[in-house]
Amino acid sequence: MEFTIPERVRNIRQIVRDFMQREIYPLELALRSRPFRELVPVLAEKRAKAQQTGLFAPHIPEALGGGGLSLTEFAFMSEELGRSPIGHYVFNCQAPDVGNMEILMAHGTAEQQERWLRPLVRGEIRSCFTMTEPEYAGSNPVWLGTTARKDGSDWVINGQKWFATAVEGAAFAICMAVTNPEAPSPYSRASMIIVPTGTPGFELVRNVSVMGDQGSDYASHAEVSYQSCRVPQANTLGAEGAGFIIAQDRLGPGRIHHCMRWIGICERAFELMCQRAAQRELGPGKPLGTRQIVQQWIADSRAEINGARLMVLHAAWKIDAEGAYAAREEISLIKFTVANVLQRVLDRAIQVHGALGMTDDTPLAYWYAHERAARIYDGPDEVHKTVVARRILREHGLKISSSP
Numbered sequence: 001m002e003f004t005i006p007e008r009v010r011n012i013r014q015i016v017r018d019f020m021q022r023e024i025y026p027l028e029l030a031l032r033s034r035p036f037r038e039l040v041p042v043l044a045e046k047r048a049k050a051q052q053t054g055l056f057a058p059h060i061p062e063a064l065g066g067g068g069l070s071l072t073e074f075a076f077m078s079e080e081l082g083r084s085p086i087g088h089y090v091f092n093c094q095a096p097d098v099g100n101m102e103i104l105m106a107h108g109t110a111e112q113q114e115r116w117l118r119p120l121v122r123g124e125i126r127s128c129f130t131m132t133e134p135e136y137a138g139s140n141p142v143w144l145g146t147t148a149r150k151d152g153s154d155w156v157i158n159g160q161k162w163f164a165t166a167v168e169g170a171a172f173a174i175c176m177a178v179t180n181p182e183a184p185s186p187y188s189r190a191s192m193i194i195v196p197t198g199t200p201g202f203e204l205v206r207n208v209s210v211m212g213d214q215g216s217d218y219a220s221h222a223e224v225s226y227q228s229c230r231v232p233q234a235n236t237l238g239a240e241g242a243g244f245i246i247a248q249d250r251l252g253p254g255r256i257h258h259c260m261r262w263i264g265i266c267e268r269a270f271e272l273m274c275q276r277a278a279q280r281e282l283g284p285g286k287p288l289g290t291r292q293i294v295q296q297w298i299a300d301s302r303a304e305i306n307g308a309r310l311m312v313l314h315a316a317w318k319i320d321a322e323g324a325y326a327a328r329e330e331i332s333l334i335k336f337t338v339a340n341v342l343q344r345v346l347d348r349a350i351q352v353h354g355a356l357g358m359t360d361d362t363p364l365a366y367w368y369a370h371e372r373a374a375r376i377y378d379g380p381d382e383v384h385k386t387v388v389a390r391r392i393l394r395e396h397g398l399k400i401s402s403s404p
């Protein structure tokens with residue numbers, strides 16, 4: 001077992017660390033006090049600078065204009081970027097574009113890649129992913145109300161979606177819709193369809209207010225309506241009926257991206273917690289860090305973050321070596337483990353900061369509000385725990401049906 005971080009990764013981390021220090025951290029306060037859309041011009045300048053590092057769209061092969069990192073290498077980079085809420089955006093590897101780029105690369109036709117993937121990789125456009133619906137449980141990905149029916153050479157899409165991240169300003173959506181309701185397997189009934197957001201019948205109904213923040217531009221989650229929305233059948237991504245399989249493809253590496261981003265958040269929160277514990281005095285010469293309970297929070301957090309990082313790197317290594325399917329148990333394990341470590345570390349860091357922790361003078365409150373969702377999106381904790389436990393119990397002779 002080799003724990004040495006390869007030189008190439010160390011260099012990448014240093015480049016990113018220096019960039020964050022110079023270009024990104026100074027912008028953070030503005031992010032917390034002004035709508036995201038007002039920052040888009042200055043962020044565009046930062047993105048242009050990020051392109052010069054050769055690490056823009058790091059997860060995409062160099063031949064397609066990306067940074068050419070393996071998943072494990074990208075995981076290390078993702079941890080550095082995660083230390084700021086805008087790190088991934090500046091390096092063009094933010095959700096949902098990161099996942100959309102990956103599925104366009106794996107399943108898109110040459111024409112789709114030319115029209116949508118290449119401008120995404122260059123950072124000229126953004127995209128969104130519309131799968132979840134207000135009236136259907138998102139935890140059951142094969143149960144959808146949105147339909148796409150064939151009419152001549154077109155699809156006509158009807159349905160309601162919500163919690164689609166970054167619709168405002170996106171050039172296209174990838175829509176998950178039922179196209180083959182009669183298919184014998186529920187896993188073969190839906191397809192993914194590329195829908196330019198300017199298509200008549202595609203409507204951004206509202207940005208959903210989340211924890212008191214309606215958000216804007218990239219930093220928003222929208223309700224979207226498809227009403228007789230007509231696009232060519234040539235916009236089908238991958239095979240007809242393969243929507244579920246492609247969604248699974250998207251989520252494997254996607255969970256590594258999220259988990260390493262969360263580790264980055266944990267590290268920053270941990271650093272802030274330790275600084276505050278060392279500096280804040282309860283009385284003359286009595287720093288907060290002299291209290292045993294604070295020491296316990298620090299030790300527990302350090303142990304939990306270290307453990308979480310090892311689990312994620314192992315899962316990334318297994319995906320690189322054997323593919324996402326072979327690593328599905330590891331992927332489920334990290335998803336709920338790291339999401340919960342994140343909640344605990346953020347909570348302790350805020351507690352140590354007292355009232356200051358509730359303000360927007362540090363990034364802690366922003367993360368506390370926005371990252372509670374980590375335990376819900378990309379599969380809630382309970383679903384991942386069920387997946388893992390079912391597989392383990394099968395080895396002990398107990399077979400449990402996979403239907404929800």
Ligand SMILES: Cc1cc2nc3c(=O)[nH]c(=O)nc-3n(C[C@H](O)[C@H](O)[C@H](O)COP(=O)(O)OP(=O)(O)OC[C@H]3O[C@@H](n4cnc5c(N)ncnc54)[C@H](O)[C@@H]3O)c2cc1C
Pocket residue numbers: 096129130131132133136137138139140162163164165221373376377378379380381382383386404
């Ligand atoms: C910030 C944020 C961003 C998102 N971005 C996107 C996006 O870009 N595109 C998109 O399509 N969707 C997105 N989503 C939606 C997300 O994928 C869904 O919220 C998620 O799949 C859960 O679906 P649901 O909200 O319908 O919850 P439900 O399916 O209604 O589940 C509710 C709760 O029930 C419990 N539960 C569910 N299943 C089980 C089970 N088998 N056993 C025990 N308990 C269970 C869990 O506690 C769960 O939280 C986003 C969500 C959030 C919060």
